[in-house]
Structure formats: C-alpha cells, structure tokens
Amino acid sequence: MAISAAIGTPLETCLAQAVEANPALKDAAAVIRAIAGSAVEISALIGRGALGGDLAAAGDHNSDGDVQKALDVIAHESVTAALQGAPVAEVASEEAEEVMRLNPDAPLAVAIDPLDGSSNIGVNMAVGMIFGIRPSIKDPANPLASFTTPGTAQIAAGFVTYGPATALILTLGDGTQSYVLDRAEGVFRLTSPAMSVPASAKEYAINASNARHWDAPVKAYIEDCQRGTEGPRDKDYNMRWLASLVADIQRVLTRGGVFLYPGDARKNYARGRLRLLYEVAPVAMLVEQAGGAATDGQTRILDLVATGIHERAPLVCGSTEEVDCVATYYAGGKPDAGRSPLFGQRGLMRS
Numbered sequence: 001m002a003i004s005a006a007i008g009t010p011l012e013t014c015l016a017q018a019v020e021a022n023p024a025l026k027d028a029a030a031v032i033r034a035i036a037g038s039a040v041e042i043s044a045l046i047g048r049g050a051l052g053g054d055l056a057a058a059g060d061h062n063s064d065g066d067v068q069k070a071l072d073v074i075a076h077e078s079v080t081a082a083l084q085g086a087p088v089a090e091v092a093s094e095e096a097e098e099v100m101r102l103n104p105d106a107p108l109a110v111a112i113d114p115l116d117g118s119s120n121i122g123v124n125m126a127v128g129m130i131f132g133i134r135p136s137i138k139d140p141a142n143p144l145a146s147f148t149t150p151g152t153a154q155i156a157a158g159f160v161t162y163g164p165a166t167a168l169i170l171t172l173g174d175g176t177q178s179y180v181l182d183r184a185e186g187v188f189r190l191t192s193p194a195m196s197v198p199a200s201a202k203e204y205a206i207n208a209s210n211a212r213h214w215d216a217p218v219k220a221y222i223e224d225c226q227r228g229t230e231g232p233r234d235k236d237y238n239m240r241w242l243a244s245l246v247a248d249i250q251r252v253l254t255r256g257g258v259f260l261y262p263g264d265a266r267k268n269y270a271r272g273r274l275r276l277l278y279e280v281a282p283v284a285m286l287v288e289q290a291g292g293a294a295t296d297g298q299t300r301i302l303d304l305v306a307t308g309i310h311e312r313a314p315l316v317c318g319s320t321e322e323v324d325c326v327a328t329y330y331a332g333g334k335p336d337a338g339r340s341p342l343f344g345q346r347g348l349m350r351s
C-alpha cells in the first residue's frame with residue numbers, strides 16, 4: 001500500500017503501517033529492517049572517511065572480475081550478517097560467487113549489491129547499496145531457483161545512497177518512498193511518501209567515454225540529444241554521470257532524466273556492465289513504481305529472467321518520454337515526426 005505517513009515518520013512506523021494494511025509484507029519488512037540496520041553501520045564508517053582506514057584498499061577479484069575494495073568486503077559481511085537474523089533462505093551477493101544459503105526454511109531470497117559505485121570509494125563521493133527481495137523457491141537441486149524468475153516476482157526493492165545525506169529509497173510494490181537517515185537518532189525518516197519521475201526531461205546520464213563502442217541506436221540517440229534545439233529532439237540537454245548507479249538513479253527519481261548503461265562492443269560488455277539481479281531489476285522496480293520506465297533498450301526489464309546470479313543486462317531507465325524515444329531508435333525509427341517544423345536546424349524560425 002502507498003505510505004500515508006507524515007514527513008519525518010520513522011521507517012519502523014511506516015513498515016508497521018504497511019504490514020498492518022497487508023500482512024503478507026511482514027517478512028519483507030523484517031528483511032528491510034535488517035538491511036537498514038546494516039546501512040546505519042556502513043554509513044557511520046563511510047562518514048569517517050580516511051579516518052576509518054583505507055576503505056579503497058584493493059583485495060581479491062570478485063566473480064565478475066572487479067577488484068574487491070576493502071569497503072566492498074566490509075559491506076558484504078555487514079549486510080549478510082544482518083540477513084542471518086532475518087527470514088531469508090538465500091542471498092545472491094555481488095561479492096559471493098555462488099548463492100549463499102542462510103535459513104533454509106525461511107520464505108524469502110535477497111539479491112544484493114552490498115556496495116555500489118566502488119570506483120567512488122576513497123574519493124569522498126557517493127556510493128550505496130542495492131537490494132531486491134523475492135520469494136524463496138525451495139528446490140534443493142537448483143540453488144538458483146529463487147533468482148531465475150522475472151523481476152516482476154520482486155516483492156520489494158530498494159537502495160541506499162551514502163551521499164551528503166544517507167538516503168533509503170524503497171518500494172513495497174505500491175509507490176516508491178524516500179527516507180533520510182537521522183544521524184542523531186540512528187533511524188531513517190520518511191522524506192517523500194510518493195516519488196514521481198517527470199514524464200519528460202532534458203538530462204541524460206551515460207559514460208560518454210565509451211561512445212566509440214556503443215551500438216548505432218545509442219550513438220544516434222545521444223548525438224541527437226547533443227544537437228539540442230538544432231536537432232530532432234528540439235530541446236537542449238544537460239549531462240550528468242556520477243559513476244554510482246544509486247546516486248544517478250536517485251537524481252532521476254527526484255527530477256527526471258534518463259540513465260543509460262547500454263551493451264557495447266567491448267569484450268564482455270555485450271550486455272553492458274550492470275548486473276540484472278542485484279542492480280538492474282531492483283532499480284527498474286523502483287523507477288516503475290515512481291511512474292518512470294525501465295528497459296534494456298527495447299524490452300521491459302522486469303520481464304527479463306536471469307540464468308546466472310552475476311548475469312548482466314543493459315539498462316535504459318527514467319522519464320518515460322526518453323525511454324520510449326530510445327526504443328524508437330532501437331526499432332530503427334526517427335523522432336523527427338514529433339518536431340515542430342518552425343524550429344530546429346532546418347526550421348523556418350532559426351536564424
């Protein structure tokens with residue numbers, strides 16, 4: 001149910017209200033409480049900066065080939081320890097090669113990116129944590145069973161941004177809410193009961209250094225955004241790229257825009273960089289619940305089914321007008337049709 005509490009209401013009260021309205025959410029609420037507890041701990045550590053030690057110290061490689069930084073491992077250990085005390089049977093974590101089995105009889109499974117935006121560790125920039133909660137499917141022969149369902153199976157999803165403020169963005173399947181950590185009390189408090197992504201926007205987020213590797217439709221779309229009022233989109237765009245999915249998506253959820261991490265021609269990047277289970281699917285649910293859209297360029301993300309826990313998926317999400325426009329380019333269409341004949345490069349009114 002949509003949260004109807006006043007701004008400043010503690011997360012605990014909002015969760016209790018949601019469970020009262022829909023008792024089926026009781027276990028998901030317990031998982032969210034556990035994750036929020038870990039986030040309070042990690043937020044305090046990140047807030048100490050270099051005084052907390054070298055959080056960027058390089059360790060082993062994870063299963064996706066990324067170097068694990070000290071904070072990646074600390075966050076993984078903190079959140080999986082918290083989930084031990086929650087009704088969770090399986091965890092798919094970015095920092096564990098295989099599915100982790102916690103409480104075998106528990107009803108839920110959690111996919112988690114314990115520390116998102118790792119390239120920003122150690123440089124005082126925003127990082128975060130992403131999670132999606134699904135029903136646990138008891139199949140002793142297949143540890144992946146709980147995670148090989150479409151994203152629509154998610155009961156709840158959220159992310160935490162450790163930025164200037166520590167924020168929790170959450171959906172229980174009926175709207176997207178934001179909370180901010182009240183550091184004095186150590187509790188998250190409601191700041192928006194219903195986030196809403198504007199349908200149209202003039203801001204895009206993409207790692208432009210990969211432009212030469214992009215597919216033709218992405219290249220054409222970004223080039224037309226860059227042509228501004230002189231091109232078929234007939235409006236001037238701004239670009240923002242924080243290299244921290246949580247922070248980029250929080251901006252899109254707050255003021256609109258489009259985020260793209262498409263597939264590209266680099267080795268192992270045919271399906272982009274982001275992982276379907278613990279990055280793309282939770283973000284897609286949050287964005288859709290806020291009125292936006294999320295596709296892989298053409299197909300709705302929440303209809304995709306993973307076949308492995310670290311499988312990647314391209315992501316195009318945010319304001320519906322932009323996400324639909326990207327799909328038009330993928331379908332080989334041209335956005336010229338919607339453009340006023342009076343303006344733009346070839347328009348009558350351009351000097």
Ligand SMILES: O=P(O)(O)OC[C@H]1O[C@](O)(COP(=O)(O)O)[C@@H](O)[C@@H]1O
Nearest residue numbers: 113115116117118119207243244245
């Ligand atoms: O370095 P790139 O290619 O710009 O990729 C940045 C993207 O990679 C990520 O850092 C991947 O997440 P992890 O840090 O959890 O591996 C996203 O947060 C971000 O959007």
Ligand SMILES: [Mg+2]
Nearest residue numbers: 113116117279
């Ligand atoms: Mg990540």
Ligand SMILES: [Mg+2]
Nearest residue numbers: 094113115116
């Ligand atoms: Mg990560």
